[in-house]
Amino acid sequence: MLKLIKLEWKKNNIGKYVIKVIILAALITLFVYAMAYLGIANDPDTGVPDTAPGNEMISASIEMFTGMSFLILGGVMLSSFIISAYKNGTMGLMFSYPIKRQKILVSQMLAVWIFDFAALVLTKLLVYGCILAGSRFMTSSFPIDFDIADPGFYIVLFIRSAVTVSMAFIALYIGLAMKSSKAAIVTSFVLVFLTQGNISHFTLRHNAVFMSVLTFLSVAFAFLSVYKVEIRDFM
Amino acid sequence: MSYIVQTSRLTKTIGGKELVKDVELHIKKGEIYGFVGPNGAGKTTVMKMITNLWKPTQGEIELFGKTLTPQSYEMLRRMGSIIEFPRFYEHMSGYENLKLHREYMGYYQHGSIEKALDMLDLTSAADRPVKNYSLGMKERLGIARAILCKPELLILDEPTNGLDPAGMKQIRSLLRILCTEYGTTIMVSSHILSEIESIADTVGVIHRGRMRREIAMKEIEQMSLxxxxxxxxxxxxxxxxxxxxxxxxxxxxxxxxxxxxxxxxxxxxxxxxxxxxxxxxxxxxxxxxETLEDYFMKLCAKSSAEMEKTC
The missing domain is CATH 3.30.70.100 (Alpha-Beta Plaits)
Known part of the structure; x- marks a missing residue:
């Protein structure tokens, strides 16, 4: 399986994604840093941050910006690794190899999941680290509500990252069903709005039931994407 | 008789449309089997089922003496194929595409890539990205990939599409060499009959999804033609x-x-x-x-008349 994952990274030019992730991480860090220390989110009249309800703490903004970026990245990568392969016919080539089809698809999904998860965790650590470093010299407009010395901080960070990245499988399933990369990417955006957005005071971001349902759906859709693939005709 | 490929009442229906019906096909070990028929006759459908890309609606396929099932992955190790048009990772070079193929097939013979590229006159273009290849070069690279791991059975669907006459001749010679020197069994489809005529040992004629006739070329020559x-x-x-x-x-x-x-x-x-x-x-x-073409035209005309009668 590890060999298949490595081959997926190789043939999909993973170096290109590494560069994109580095640029993305730098931009998010710069943006959150500017929000916290350069006052770009502050109301010019009052001088206090003009934030949506629930976004008063700095960790909320970090989680939101990293989560939405990497959920979309996951959708884009899955559509490039899998849906495009179906569309341009290279999946037919993959199915001509002496390898179980399910194993091929799972390796492709894992190749994206592992990369996206690692990139998200590292980006979050970078942003949290920079904000913490900045707090030694400047005063943050947003209260700093995290403690990197607490093991609980890392547990939550890992779990949230895994849940966010896994949601891209919902986008994958819809993209496969509609045979469209665009459908997968649009679904990623819809998921971002559902999980990160808010209408006035209403948001599903902290709704544990909703997040649990989405996590369950992510796993179910990942399963459905490979279900019966052995006996399906390659079209 | 030892057959490497054998089908029995092979039928494929998609969306209520019968693409092929009751196809009986027999390919002997070490022969070149020409699979001929007009466009839309069902050649590609049969080849897709033999390579396990499509699953039969009815009937059975036997490969290397064993029944082909959706789980017959190991059989694919012994096969090389091009179905419709060869697909590549376009941003990668020809060499990298072949290397990747070798990795997936689990075949690591040293120098095999260079040899395959050389056989298809692609050595000088090996390091160029495939997206810069011409149609004919892609077709040749597809054949190089299909023969790279020395398959026992080679399935080629219209392999000379996009090739100039010199390229076609080169492929015909190559297929003959593979057959005689390496003992590769080759199933090659075409609607250009003169191409098949000069290389095939046996010809199978398919028309409107039905297998019309399987006949050895020697037999055609001896049939007072x-x-x-x-x-x-x-x-x-x-x-x-x-x-x-x-x-x-x-x-x-x-x-x-x-x-x-x-x-x-x-x-x-x-x-x-x-x-x-x-x-x-x-x-x-x-x-x-009488050429194979005359024979083929007669068969098709006969089958069309029969079908019109039954309708």
Whole structure:
């Protein structure tokens, strides 16, 4: 399986994604840093941050910006690794190899999941680290509500990252069903709005039931994407 | 008889449309099997089922003596194929594409990539991205990939599409070499019959999803398909001479002043002499043979007529 994952990274030019992730991480860090220390989110009249309800703490903004970026990245990568392969016919080539089809698809999904998860965790650590470093010299407009010395901080960070990245499988399933990369990417955006957005005071971001349902759906859709693939005709 | 590929009542239906029905196909080990039929006859459908890309609606496929099932992955290790048009990772070079193929096939013989590229005259283009290849080069790279791991069975769906005449000739020679020197069994489809005719050992004719005939090329040659053709001024008189004076019965009078003599008992000189003595003017005389194309056209016309009758 590890060999298949490595081959997926190789043939999909993973170096290109590494560069994109580095640029993305730098931009998010710069943006959150500017929000916290350069006052770009502050109301010019009052001088206090003009934030949506629930976004008063700095960790909320970090989680939101990293989560939405990497959920979309996951959708884009899955559509490039899998849906495009179906569309341009290279999946037919993959199915001509002496390898179980399910194993091929799972390796492709894992190749994206592992990369996206690692990139998200590292980006979050970078942003949290920079904000913490900045707090030694400047005063943050947003209260700093995290403690990197607490093991609980890392547990939550890992779990949230895994849940966010896994949601891209919902986008994958819809993209496969509609045979469209665009459908997968649009679904990623819809998921971002559902999980990160808010209408006035209403948001599903902290709704544990909703997040649990989405996590369950992510796993179910990942399963459905490979279900019966052995006996399906390659079209 | 040892068959490497054998199908039994192979049927494929998609969306209520019967693409192929009851196809019985038999490919012997070490032969080149030409699979011919007009566009849309069902050649690609059958080949997709043999390579396990599509699953039969009914019927069975036997490969290497074992029934093909959706789980028959190991059989794919012994096969090389191009179905429709070869697909590549376009941003990668030809060499990298072949290397990737070798990794997936679990085949690590040193120098195999260089050899395959050399056989298809692609060495100089090996390091260029495939997206910069011409159509013909991609087709050749597809063949290089199909033969890279020395398959026992090679399935090629119209492999000379996009090739110039020199390229076609090169592929024909290559297939013959693979067959004779490496013992590779080759199934090659085409709608260009002259291409198949010169390389195939056996030909299978498919038309409108039904297998019309499987026949060895040797058999076609021996089926009295070669004949002498006379062009004469007086058909009736000439026919009388052939029957009464020379005792020939196996000949056909054509509409356009031509007579085709399939009988080989009397020499051409004797025929010419008898006609001259009877004062029948012979305008032309020559040895001819029915091509595979003639045979194929006859089969297709016959099957069309049969189908119209049943409808």
């Amino acid at each position: 070669s004949y002498r053709e006379l062009s004469v001024q007086h058909l009736e008189k000439a026919s009388y001479v052939l029957t009464e004076k020379l005792g020939l019965t196996n000949f056909k009078v054509m509409d356009d002043g031509l007579i085709r003599i399939y009988d080989t008992a009397v020499s051409t000189q004797e025929i010419a002499k008898a006609l001259a003595l009877a004062d029948v003017q012979v305008l032309a005389i020559g040895q001819k043979a």
